[in-house]
Amino acid sequence: MxxxxxxxxxxxxxxxxxxxxxxxxxxxxxxxxxxxxxxxxxxxxxxxxVPQAHHLHVVLPGGQQALDGLLPGVVQELCAHGAFRIGIPRDAVLWSAGSWTRRFPTTMHLLSCTRPLxxxxxxxxxxxxxxxxxxxxxxxxxxxxxxxxxxxxxxxxxxxxxxxxxxxxxxxxxxxxxxxxxxxxxxxxxxxxxxxxxCVDPGLSYTTVQYKGAPGSDAPFLGVHIQPDRNHPRGAVLLPVEADRWILTAYGMRGHEPPTDQAGVLRFLGGLADPVLHEWARHNEPAAPPRGFRNTAxxxxxxxxxxxxxxxxxxxxxxxxxxxxxxxxxxxxxxxxxxxxxxxxxxxxxxxxxxxxxxxxxxxxxxxxxxxxxxxADLQYPATTGNRPGVTVLPQQWYIDRVLARANGNRLIGDALRDVLGLTAPPARLFTPKVAAAVLFAPVPQPLTTLPLHAEP
Ligand SMILES: Cc1cc2nc3c(=O)[nH]c(=O)nc-3n(C[C@H](O)[C@H](O)[C@H](O)COP(=O)(O)OP(=O)(O)OC[C@H]3O[C@@H](n4cnc5c(N)ncnc54)[C@H](O)[C@@H]3O)c2cc1C
The missing domain is CATH 3.50.50.60 (FAD/NAD(P)-binding domain)
Known part of the structure; x- marks a missing residue:
C-alpha cells in the first residue's frame, strides 16, 4: 500500500x-x-x-488493552452497557488438571458480554x-x-x-x-x-445455552470454568453477560461432543469433573433453546x-x-x-x-x-488432527506440564501463566528466572478438590 x-x-x-x-x-x-x-x-x-455470536465471547486482557488503544474508552463503554469485568482468579472458580485454582487476588480481568453488544x-x-x-x-x-x-x-x-x-x-x-x-x-x-x-483440529464442539438472571451481590462466584485435560476431554464455562443473562457453554473434543437439546446438555454437565455446573443449570431457567457450533479448527x-x-x-x-x-x-x-x-x-x-x-x-x-x-494445547489430545511436533519439543512439553501441575496452587506460576494466556505477556514470561525456579523446584501443591466458595486474602 x-x-x-x-x-x-x-x-x-x-x-x-x-x-x-x-x-x-x-x-x-x-x-x-x-x-x-x-x-x-x-x-x-x-x-x-456471525453465527458464532450466540456463543460466549470473552475479551482477554491483551485484547482489552488493544481495543482501548484503538478506540479509547471502549471497554468502559461496554461496561456501561452491562458488560462484566471478571477478576481472575479471585472472582471465578476454575478447575483444571485435577484441582480447583485457589482464589488468590486478581491479576487480570476477563471482559464478558454478548458478541452483538x-x-x-x-x-x-x-x-x-x-x-x-x-x-x-x-x-x-x-x-x-x-x-x-x-x-x-x-x-x-x-x-x-x-x-x-x-x-x-x-x-x-x-x-x-x-x-x-x-x-x-x-x-x-x-x-x-x-x-x-x-490446520490443527481437535474436533471441538460447542453447545451454548443462555439462562435468565444475573449474579446477586452475595453470589459465591462470577464465573465457572471446568477445563478439559488429556483424560477428561470435556469442559464447560459459565459467565454473566449484560441484560440479566448468563451464558453457559458446554464443549467437548472429538468423540465427546455435547448434545444440543436441554436434557442432553444437563446430562453432559453431570459428567464433568465437578457437579457445580450441573447443579447450577438444574436450578436456573434457560432463556432460549441450546445452540451448537461445530466448525472450530x-x-x-x-x-x-x-x-x-x-x-x-x-x-x-x-x-x-x-x-x-x-x-x-x-x-x-x-x-x-x-x-x-x-x-x-x-x-x-x-x-x-x-x-x-x-x-x-x-x-x-x-x-x-x-x-x-x-x-x-490442542495437540495434547490424541484425537486432534494436524501436524504433530517432533521430539525436539518434548523438553518444552515437559516444562509446560510442570507449569500446569503447579499453576492452580502456586501464585507465582499461576500469575505468569495467566499473563501468557491473557495475551499480555509472551510465552517467555514462563521462563523468567523466578518463575523457572518455581517450575523446576517447587513441589506440586496439594490439589484443591472442594469447590472454593470464598476468595483468599
Ligand atoms: C463458537 C465460538 C466461540 C468463540 N468465542 C470467542 C471468545 O470467547 N473470545 C474471542 O475473542 N473469540 C471467540 N471466538 C472467535 C471470534 O468469533 C472470531 O475470532 C471473530 O469473530 C473474528 O472476527 P472477524 O471479523 O475476523 O470475523 P467475523 O466476526 O466472522 O466477521 C466476518 C464478517 O464478514 C462478513 N462476510 C462474510 N463473507 C462475506 C462476503 N463474501 N462479502 C462481504 N462480507 C462478508 C460476515 O457477514 C461477517 O460480518 C469464537 C468463535 C466461535 C466459533
Missing part, C-alpha cells in the same frame, strides 16, 4: 477484524469502504454472518470516522486483478447470489470475511500460488510467505488465522493485529512504500503467540 491520503481501501467484512482494520487504515488512506454481506442492525442484534459498540465508534463508509447488504464475490496485483473486488448487492455484480477498485483490498473466507479460492482464480494453509493461511499473495491484498482476523474458540483469543487477536498494522504503518521509512507483505508480516507476528498456545 502506498501511504498517503490519495488511496482507496476496501475492507471485505464488517466484523470486529474488518472494523478495527478499517479504523487503522483510515488514518493513511483517502477513503475506506467496508463491504458487508449482512444488513447491519441498528442495535446489538444477531445477524446471520461488542460488535455494535465497536461498529458505532468506527462508523463515525469521516473517511470510513459502511456498505451493507453487499457481498464480495471475486477479486479483481492478476497474479501480481489485486486491484479491486467484484461485489453483488443481492444477498442471494452474484446476479447483479459490479466492480469496486482500490489500492488495497483487505479480506476480513472471517472463518469461511473464500479468498484462497478467489486468489486461485487470479493465478498466483494458492496460499499454504495449516485452528487454521491459518501463510499469506506472509513470499509469492503466496499478490500485492494489494491483505488478510486479517479469522480470514487469516482462526483458533479453537475455547481459548477466547479471536477478538483479542483481531485487535492486536490492528495495533500491529498501525505500528507497521507509523514506523514506515519516509519516502518508502509500505508493501502489503510488510503489513501481512505484522499481522502474522501479532497472531503467532496465540496460535502457538492454541495449537500446542
Amino acid at each position: 502506498t501511504t498517503g491520503t490519495q488511496r482507496r481501501v476496501l475492507v471485505l467484512g464488517g466484523g470486529t477484524a474488518g472494523l478495527l482494520t478499517a479504523h487503522v487504515l483510515a488514518e493513511y488512506a483517502d477513503s475506506v469502504t467496508v463491504v458487508e454481506r449482512d444488513a447491519l442492525p441498528p442495535g446489538p442484534e444477531h445477524r446471520p454472518g 461488542l460488535d455494535w459498540v465497536v461498529r458505532e465508534r468506527v462508523r463515525k470516522h469521516p473517511r470510513i463508509r459502511l456498505v451493507d447488504r453487499t457481498a464480495a464475490v471475486a477479486l479483481l486483478g492478476d497474479a501480481t496485483r489485486v486491484s479491486g473486488v467484484r461485489v453483488s448487492a443481492r444477498e442471494t447470489g452474484p446476479r447483479d455484480p459490479y466492480d469496486l477498485h482500490a489500492a488495497l483490498v483487505v479480506d476480513a470475511t472471517g472463518r469461511s473466507s473464500a479468498a484462497p479460492k478467489w486468489l486461485a482464480a487470479l493465478g498466483p500460488a494458492v496460499p499454504p494453509a495449516e 485452528n487454521r491459518r493461511y501463510l499469506y506472509e510467505r513470499a509469492g503466496t499473495a499478490p500485492s494489494g491484498f491483505l488478510a486479517v482476523g479469522d480470514a487469516c488465522c482462526t483458533f479453537n474458540p475455547v481459548y477466547g483469543q479471536g477478538i483479542s487477536v483481531a485487535a492486536l493485529q490492528a495495533v500491529a498494522l498501525r505500528a507497521a504503518l507509523s514506523h514506515r521509512q519516509p519516502g518508502r512504500r509500505t508493501t502489503t507483505r510488510t503489513l501481512q508480516r505484522a499481522v502474522s507476528t501479532a497472531y503467532r503467540p496465540a496460535w502457538q498456545l492454541a495449537t500446542g
Whole structure:
C-alpha cells in the first residue's frame, strides 16, 4: 500500500477484524469502504454472518488493552452497557488438571458480554470516522486483478447470489470475511500460488445455552470454568453477560461432543469433573433453546510467505488465522493485529512504500503467540488432527506440564501463566528466572478438590 491520503481501501467484512482494520487504515488512506454481506442492525442484534455470536465471547486482557488503544474508552463503554469485568482468579472458580485454582487476588480481568453488544459498540465508534463508509447488504464475490496485483473486488448487492455484480477498485483490498473466507479460492482464480494453509483440529464442539438472571451481590462466584485435560476431554464455562443473562457453554473434543437439546446438555454437565455446573443449570431457567457450533479448527493461511499473495491484498482476523474458540483469543487477536498494522504503518521509512507483505508480516507476528498456545494445547489430545511436533519439543512439553501441575496452587506460576494466556505477556514470561525456579523446584501443591466458595486474602 502506498501511504498517503490519495488511496482507496476496501475492507471485505464488517466484523470486529474488518472494523478495527478499517479504523487503522483510515488514518493513511483517502477513503475506506467496508463491504458487508449482512444488513447491519441498528442495535446489538444477531445477524446471520456471525453465527458464532450466540456463543460466549470473552475479551482477554491483551485484547482489552488493544481495543482501548484503538478506540479509547471502549471497554468502559461496554461496561456501561452491562458488560462484566471478571477478576481472575479471585472472582471465578476454575478447575483444571485435577484441582480447583485457589482464589488468590486478581491479576487480570476477563471482559464478558454478548458478541452483538461488542460488535455494535465497536461498529458505532468506527462508523463515525469521516473517511470510513459502511456498505451493507453487499457481498464480495471475486477479486479483481492478476497474479501480481489485486486491484479491486467484484461485489453483488443481492444477498442471494452474484446476479447483479459490479466492480469496486482500490489500492488495497483487505479480506476480513472471517472463518469461511473464500479468498484462497478467489486468489486461485487470479493465478498466483494458492496460499499454504495449516490446520490443527481437535474436533471441538460447542453447545451454548443462555439462562435468565444475573449474579446477586452475595453470589459465591462470577464465573465457572471446568477445563478439559488429556483424560477428561470435556469442559464447560459459565459467565454473566449484560441484560440479566448468563451464558453457559458446554464443549467437548472429538468423540465427546455435547448434545444440543436441554436434557442432553444437563446430562453432559453431570459428567464433568465437578457437579457445580450441573447443579447450577438444574436450578436456573434457560432463556432460549441450546445452540451448537461445530466448525472450530485452528487454521491459518501463510499469506506472509513470499509469492503466496499478490500485492494489494491483505488478510486479517479469522480470514487469516482462526483458533479453537475455547481459548477466547479471536477478538483479542483481531485487535492486536490492528495495533500491529498501525505500528507497521507509523514506523514506515519516509519516502518508502509500505508493501502489503510488510503489513501481512505484522499481522502474522501479532497472531503467532496465540496460535502457538492454541495449537500446542490442542495437540495434547490424541484425537486432534494436524501436524504433530517432533521430539525436539518434548523438553518444552515437559516444562509446560510442570507449569500446569503447579499453576492452580502456586501464585507465582499461576500469575505468569495467566499473563501468557491473557495475551499480555509472551510465552517467555514462563521462563523468567523466578518463575523457572518455581517450575523446576517447587513441589506440586496439594490439589484443591472442594469447590472454593470464598476468595483468599
Ligand atoms: C463458537 C465460538 C466461540 C468463540 N468465542 C470467542 C471468545 O470467547 N473470545 C474471542 O475473542 N473469540 C471467540 N471466538 C472467535 C471470534 O468469533 C472470531 O475470532 C471473530 O469473530 C473474528 O472476527 P472477524 O471479523 O475476523 O470475523 P467475523 O466476526 O466472522 O466477521 C466476518 C464478517 O464478514 C462478513 N462476510 C462474510 N463473507 C462475506 C462476503 N463474501 N462479502 C462481504 N462480507 C462478508 C460476515 O457477514 C461477517 O460480518 C469464537 C468463535 C466461535 C466459533
